Amino acid sequence: MNETFVDDMLPTTNEDEMKQLMKELDKEQSYREHKCWRQYITVIISVAFVLFQLYATLSGRITAQILRASHLAFVQALAFLLFPASKRLPRNTLPLYDVVLAFLGAACWLYIVINFQQLVRRTGAYTMQDIAVGALGILILIESCRRIVGLPILIIACSFIVYAFAGPYLPGFFNHRGYSFERVVSHLFYNTEGIMGTPIGACSTFIFLFILFGALLESTGIGQFFIDVCNAIAGGASGGPAKVAVLSSALLGTVSGSSVSNTVGSGSFTIPMMKKLGYRGEFAGAVEAAASTGGQLMPPIMGAAAFLMAESLGLPYITIVKAAVLPALLYFAGIFITVHLEAKKLGLKGLPREELPRFLPLFLKKGYMVLPLLIIIVFLCIGKTAVYAALMGIVSVVAIGIVSSFVDLANGNKPRFTAKEIINIMCAAARNIISVAIACAMAGIIIGIVTLTGIGLKFGAGLISISHGIVFITLFLTMISSIILGMGAPTTANYLITSTITAGAIIGLGIEPLAAHMFAFYFGIIADVTPPVALAAIAGAAIAKAKPIRTAFQATKLAIGAFIIPYMFVFNPKMLMIGASVPSLLMISLTALIGMFGISAGLEGYAFKKTSVVERVLFIFGGLLCILPESRSDVAGLVIIAALITAQIVMNRRSAKGE
Numbered sequence: 035m036n037e038t039f040v041d042d043m044l045p046t047t048n049e050d051e052m053k054q055l056m057k058e059l060d061k062e063q064s065y066r067e068h069k070c071w072r073q074y075i076t077v078i079i080s081v082a083f084v085l086f087q088l089y090a091t092l093s094g095r096i097t098a099q100i101l102r103a104s105h106l107a108f109v110q111a112l113a114f115l116l117f118p119a120s121k122r123l124p125r126n127t128l129p130l131y132d133v134v135l136a137f138l139g140a141a142c143w144l145y146i147v148i149n150f151q152q153l154v155r156r157t158g159a160y161t162m163q164d165i166a167v168g169a170l171g172i173l174i175l176i177e178s179c180r181r182i183v184g185l186p187i188l189i190i191a192c193s194f195i196v197y198a199f200a201g202p203y204l205p206g207f208f209n210h211r212g213y214s215f216e217r218v219v220s221h222l223f224y225n226t227e228g229i230m231g232t233p234i235g236a237c238s239t240f241i242f243l244f245i246l247f248g249a250l251l252e253s254t255g256i257g258q259f260f261i262d263v264c265n266a267i268a269g270g271a272s273g274g275p276a277k278v279a280v281l282s283s284a285l286l287g288t289v290s291g292s293s294v295s296n297t298v299g300s301g302s303f304t305i306p307m308m309k310k311l312g313y314r315g316e317f318a319g320a321v322e323a324a325a326s327t328g329g330q331l332m333p334p335i336m337g338a339a340a341f342l343m344a345e346s347l348g349l350p351y352i353t354i355v356k357a358a359v360l361p362a363l364l365y366f367a368g369i370f371i372t373v374h375l376e377a378k379k380l381g382l383k384g385l386p387r388e389e390l391p392r393f394l395p396l397f398l399k400k401g402y403m404v405l406p407l408l409i410i411i412v413f414l415c416i417g418k419t420a421v422y423a424a425l426m427g428i429v430s431v432v433a434i435g436i437v438s439s440f441v442d443l444a445n446g447n448k449p450r451f452t453a454k455e456i457i458n459i460m461c462a463a464a465r466n467i468i469s470v471a472i473a474c475a476m477a478g479i480i481i482g483i484v485t486l487t488g489i490g491l492k493f494g495a496g497l498i499s500i501s502h503g504i505v506f507i508t509l510f511l512t513m514i515s516s517i518i519l520g521m522g523a524p525t526t527a528n529y530l531i532t533s534t535i536t537a538g539a540i541i542g543l544g545i546e547p548l549a550a551h552m553f554a555f556y557f558g559i560i561a562d563v564t565p566p567v568a569l570a571a572i573a574g575a576a577i578a579k580a581k582p583i584r585t586a587f588q589a590t591k592l593a594i595g596a597f598i599i600p601y602m603f604v605f606n607p608k609m610l611m612i613g614a615s616v617p618s619l620l621m622i623s624l625t626a627l628i629g630m631f632g633i634s635a636g637l638e639g640y641a642f643k644k645t646s647v648v649e650r651v652l653f654i655f656g657g658l659l660c661i662l663p664e665s666r667s668d669v670a671g672l673v674i675i676a677a678l679i680t681a682q683i684v685m686n687r688r689s690a691k692g693e
Contacts, residue, residue, distance in 0.1 A: 065116045065117050065125070065465060066115075066116050066117065066118060066125040066126070066127075066128070067125055067126070069126060072128050075115060076112065076115050076116060076461070077457065077461055079108065079111055079112055079115070079464075080112065080460055080461040080463075080464035080465070081457060081460050081461070081464075082108075083108040083112070083460075083464045084246065084460040084463055084464055086104065086108070087105070087238070087242050087243075087246075090104075090238075091239065091243065091421060091425065092425075097150075098226075098235060099146065099150065099226065099230060100146075100147050100150055101238050101239075102230045102234050102235055102238050103143045103144070103146040103147050103150075103230065104143070104144075104147055105234065105237065105238035105242075105471065106143040106175075106229075106230075106234065106471065106475060107139075107140040107141075107143035107144045107147070108140070108464070109178075109467065109468055109471040109472065109475075110136065110139030110140050110142075110143065110174060110175070110178060111136045111137070111139060111140040112136075112464060112465070112468055113136070113139065113178040113181070113182060113468050113472065114132045114133075114135040114136035114139060114178065115128065115132065115133070115136050116465060116468070117178075117181045117182050117468075118132070118181070119132070119181060135174060135177070138170065138174060139171070139174040139175070139178065142167050142168075142170055142171030142174065143171060145167045145171075146224070153224060157224075160216065160220050160224070164220070164224070165215075165216050165219050165220065167223075168219040168220060168222070168223030168224060169215075169219050169223075171223055172219065172222060172223060172229075172479070175229070175472070175475055175476070176188065176191070176192065176476075178472055179191070179472050179473075179475075179476050182468060182469050182472055183469055183472050183473050183476065183523070183524060183527060184523065184524075186519070186520075186521055186523045186527075186531075187473060187476050187477070187523050187527045187531060188476065190480060190519065190531060190535075191476045191477075191479040191480055194479065194480050194483040194484070194489070195218065195222075195479065195483065197483060197487065197489065198212075198213050198218050198483050198486060198487060199212060199213065199215075199218070200212070201213075201487060206496075207492045207495060207496050207499075208489070208492065210487050210488070210489075213486060213487075217486075218483075218486070221482055221486055222478070222479055222482045222483075225482065227481065227482055227485045227486075228478050228479065228481070228482030229475045229478035229479060229482065230478065231478045231481055231482065232342075232345050232346060232481070233342060233345075233473075233474035233475070233477045233478055233481070233526075233530055234471065234474045234475055234478055235345070236341050236342050236345045236474070237338075237467070237470055237471050237474040237526075238471075239421060240341050240419075240420040240421045240424055241338045241341050241342075241467075241470060241474075241526075242463075242467055243421060243424035243425060243428065244338065244341070244420075244424050244427075245338070245463050245466050245467050245470065246424075246428060246459075246460075246463040247406070247410075247424055247427045247428050247431065248463075248466070249459045249460075249462040249463040249466060250406075250428060250431040250432065250435070250459055250463075251403075251406060251407075251431055252462075253435070253450075253451075253455060253458075253459050254403050254431065254434065254435065254438075255400075255403070256403045256404070257286055257299060257300070259396075259400050259403050259404075260282050260285040260286055261278065261282045261300060261303060261304075262391050262396055262400075263285075263393065263396065263397070264277075264278040264281040264282040264285070265278050265385075265390050265391055266390060266391045266392060266393035266396055267281065267393060268281055268384075269384060269385045269390045270384040270385055270386070270387045270390055271374075271384045272374060272377040272378060272382060272383060272384055273308075273311065273313070273373055273374060273376065273377025273378075273380075273382045273384070274311070274383075274384035274385050275304055275307035275308045275310075275311050275313075275385065276304075276308050276311075276313060276317075276318070276321050276373040276376070276377065277370060277373055277374070278304055278307070279300065279301070279304035279305070279308065279321050279322045279325055279373075280321065280325045280366055280369050280370050280373060281366075281370075282300045282304065282325075283296055283297075283300055283322065283325035283326045283328065283329050284325065284328065284329060284332050284362075284366050286299065286300050286326075286329055293323075293326050293327040293329070293330055293525070293559070293562040293563075293569065293570040294326075294562070294569050294570055294573050296326035296327075296329045296330075296570075297322050297323050297326040297327075297570045297573040297574050297577075298573050298577065300322065300326065301319070301322035301323075301326065301573070301574055301577050302577060304318075304321075304322055305318045305319060305322050305574065305577045305578045306577075307385075308321065308322075309578060311382055311383075311385070312380060312382045313376070313380070313382070314580075315575075315578040315579055315580030315585075316575070316578070316580045316581060316584045316585045316588050317376065317588055318574075318578045318580070319571065319574030319575045319576075319577060319578035319580050319585040319588075319589075320563075320571060320574060320585050320586075320588035320589035320591075320592055321369070321373055321574075321589075321592060322574045322577075323562070323563050323568075323570040323571040323573065323574035323575075323585065323586075323589040324369055324563055324570075324589045324592040324593040325366070325369055326570055326574075327559060327560065327562045327563050327570045327589075327593065327596075328362065328365050328366055328369065328593070328596070330525045330559050330562075331358065331361070331362045331365060331555075331556065331559060331596070332358075332362045332366075333354070333355040333356075333358040333359055333362065334355050334407075334410065334411060334414070336354075336358060336525070338470055338525065338526050339525055339526060339528070339529040339555060340354045340355060340358065341420060342474075342526060342529055342530060343529065343533070343548075343551055343552075343555070344420070346533060346551065347547055347548060347551060349548065350417075351414060351419075351420040352414045352415060352417075353548075354548075355414065356610075356611045357548055357552065357610035357611055357612070358552070358610075359611075360609050360610070360611070360619070360622075360623060361552070361556075361599045361600075361602075361603055361609060361610070363623075364595060364599055364623075364626050364627070364630060365593075365595040365596055365599060367595075367627055367630055368592075368593075368594060368595030368630040368633070368634060369592050369593070369595070371630060371631050371634040372591075372592055372634040372637070372638055373592075375634060375635060375638040375640045375641070376638060376640075378640060379638065379639070379640040379644065402434060403434075405430060405434065406427045406430040406431045406434070407427070409423075409426055409427055409430045410423045410424065410426065410427040413426050435450070435451035436451060438450055438451060439451040439452070469524055470524070470526050473523075473524055473526045473527035473530065474526060474527075474530065476527065477526075477527060477530030477531065477534065480530070480531065480534055480535070481530075481534055484534060484535075490534065490535070490538050493535060493536075493538065493539065494538035494539035494540075494541070494542045495539075495542065496539075497511050497512065497515075497536075497539035498539055498542055498543065503543070505543055505545075508539055508540065508543055509540065509553070509601060509604060511539075512536045512537075512539055512540055512553065512554065512557075513553075513557045513597075513600070515532075515535070515536045516532040516536050516553075516554045516555075516556075516557035516558045516561075517557050517558070517560065517561045517564055518561075519531045519532050519535060519536070519558060519561075520532055520557065520558030520559060520560075520561035520562075521561045521564075521567040523558070523561075525559065528555070528558040528559060528561070529551075529554075529555045529558060531558070532554035532555060532557070532558035533551045533554050533555065536554045537550045537551050537553070537554045538550075540553060540554075540604070545604055546604075546607045546610075546612060548607075548610060548612065549603050549604045549607050549610055549612075550604070552600065552603060552610065553600040553601075553603075553604050556596055556599065556600040557596075557597075557600065559596070560593055560596040560597065563586060563589035563590055563592075563593050564586070564590055565583060565586045565587060565590070566583075566586075568582070568585075568586035568589065568590075570589070571585045571586035571588075571589040572585075572586070574589070591637055594633060594634075594637060595630060598633070598658075598661060599626075602626065602661055602663065605662075605663045606622065606663030608622060609622055609626075622663075625660045625661070625668045625671070625672070626660065626661055628657075628660050628671070628672060628675060629656075629657040629658065629659070629660030629661040629671060630657065630661075631657065631675070632653045632654065632656045632657025632658075632660060632671065632674075632675045633653070633654050633657035633658065633661075634657075635650075635653045635657075635678075636649075636650040636651065636652075636653035636654035636655075636657065637650075637654070641653065641678065641679060641682055642679065642682040642683055642686055643682050643685065643686055643689075645682075649678060649682075652674055652678055653675065653678055655671075655674065656670075656671045656672075656673075656674030656675040656678065657671065657675065658671070659671030659674065660672060660675070
């Protein structure tokens with residue numbers, strides 16, 4: 035890349051400010067950074083954690099329950115050693131009470147590992163000691179959730195626990211016979227339908243491997259490579275930096291598991307570039323927030339939700355990935371179109387071509403960085419398991435790192451892939467899994483109470499009853515519920531909460547289960563840009579030095595596709611590649627893209643020229659008709675949009691001729 039380009043486009047937010055912003059908005063980033071002997075404690079535990087997980091995967095000798103309990107023991111120990119009780123507390127100290135909590139939290143789960151055979155023999159007849167250990171383990175887990183994951187999932191999980199006891203006193207479909215303290219604790223702590231259920235099972239196997247893969251991949255500098263590639267492709271186009279933000283966020287979403295971290299990571303470069311070009315601060319922050327949030331919808335990782343969805347539905351992982359491709363591409367196409375129209379409306383140009391990197395030389399020099407991602411996709415496509423694909427991805431990144439180090443040495447440079455760097459990667463992977471594991475464990479509490487009381491079916495029946503079985507009303511109520519439940523929750527927790535509580539209502543109406551889970555997931559994720567919480571939009575506003583609420587509303591407008599696309603694939607599951615032929619997919623994609631253009635033009639007030647109020651309404655109406663899964667509506671929508679575009683082109687030509 036041209037050095038002047040790098041210098042000119044350096045972010046206005048320095049590295050310390052970015053770290054502080056991340057710590058304020060993303061609890062996962064608010065960890066202690068020990069500088070003295072205390073760092074060795076966490077380093078040793080982190081390295082042991084990674085090595086244990088790799089041994090468990092490669093050997094296959096550890097039973098599922100012991101693996102899950104051991105996984106949680108490591109997680110609980112690191113949670114209290116790394117994360118302070120409050121963001122306001124200093125991060126260079128380690129209070130004694132956190133050491134005690136770390137020890138007790140790990141000990142409670144190691145109790146299952148040590149006494150596994152005895153616990154199996156006395157299933158259903160647990161001792162008072164078993165119940166005391168289980169109750170303590172749940173309480174410590176709740177405290178770690180408060181510190182690291184946040185209040186939304188904590189409040190929901192605790193409400194479910196209260197519900198298990200309060201059932202006899204509740205009215206209507208919420209009423210149930212109630213359960214004893216011993217029954218609730220044993221069901222949640224020792225049963226594989228509780229905390230050690232499917233979510234933590236997925237977390238302790240392939241999710242951990244993919245997080246380790248992501249940490250390894252980030253060490254290669256792939257994030258900057260993605261940004262450079264996107265600059266080479268779109269930086270010179272109208273409103274180039276905004277288009278770079280959209281493309282880079284889509285790519286970074288493949289390795290990032292957080293909307294906020296994605297916004298801050300790529301936004302620290304793209305937002306200042308957008309403002310320098312002429313975009314308003316609110317718009318610049320909103321573009322990055324909407325695109326970064328969409329990164330969680332982008333396969334193959336989807337913020338680890340893809341793996342959990344595969345486990346929950348009992349479907350092959352590759353089926354989830356294929357189903358997510360078209361909706362995600364349509365979402366980013368909608369943002370891209372809006373960004374283009376805004377640039378045309380404001381008369382914004384792209385960056386000078388001579389200051390941009392050239393695609394071919396860049397790809398020839400650093401294209402090897404995408405090989406690990408391609409290797410994973412290839413192995414998944416030929417039918418290998420997610421675990422196998424992740425292991426091959428890890429092996430490929432390590433191989434690339436070793437070769438790069440030899441090249442560095444041959445050129446007289448310091449090797450990048452040193453022993454210290456490997457340890458740092460292990461520590462990053464262990465730290466990154468903590469919030470995911472705790473979210474999965476808390477989701478296990480919710481699922482455990484759902485299976486114990488049957489509230490999931492009752493909640494779904496309740497939504498259907500309120501909507502009188504009308505599909506659209508049920509979908510709308512599910513959308514609102516998912517947005518509320520998803521506010522402030524990380525991606526994994528987001529999916530687990532929304533799918534457990536709300537997806538059942540849609541499935542109860544005969545909707546395809548995969549479409550129902552994707553529907554709930556989409557609206558849970560879009561909560562990151564939906565006011566009033568809108569954490570990703572707040573992060574974008576902070577970098578852009580813009581007003582948060584205006585940025586959030588602008589981001590919601592940009593992300594309009596995420597409010598429409600889920601309805602599309604619920605009513606037309608072919609969008610998820612369920613029973614779809616290639617011609618039907620092409621037709622769906624074409625009409626949907628034209629529909630997204632119409633809606634974007636209407637919302638933006640510009641297509642080929644500024645539009646009147648009537649034209650805006652007609653563009654939106656025509657776009658919605660194209661999106662509806664019916665041939666007649668497609669034809670009507672295409673006619674309306676084509677007529678509007680023709681009229682605008684004719685008027686532009688007349689204006690140019692001075693008529």
